[in-house]
Amino acid sequence: MKNSCVRAYVTGKVQGVWYRRSTQEQALKQGITGYAKNLPDGRVEVLMFGPSETVSALSEWLWKGPDGARVTHVTFEVLDGHHAPDHFSTY
Template sequence: MQIHAIKARVSGRVQGVWYRRATQERARQAGVTGYAINLADGRVEVLLCGAREDVEAVTVWLWQGPPNAEVTSVESEEIALAEGEAPGAFTTG
């Protein structure tokens, strides 16, 4: 399976509303690895790695987030990962 990877930066009310944890749960359900971390400027950075259709499904979900989130922007880019660079699980930081 070829690994597809997207790095996204999510803006809006996304810190303090369980956004990272909900993203982790959604990614795990989809079989996607990566991470979700808070950034100092109030955004959340998300790395999603896995099968293209699974990564794209979670990327679309990033616009929704958990019930208390108010997402105003999702800036995403496809990134290249060398063999073995994809994380083995989905973590939050």
């Protein structure tokens, strides 16, 4: 099973609606490591590392997010040679 590392930037109403914590819960269910953190410009940055299939599934979930979120745009960047984090954190 091939691993992949993807960084996503999520735009919309994604701060103050439990977006980071919900992303962490989804990641932990799927065995993905990385992080979700708020950015000063109102976006959320998400780093996902794990099996390609589960990273893809979490990437799709990012478009929905938790109740209360309104995602308007998500951009993805595939990272090669990135160090795999040991856990999934929120900042």
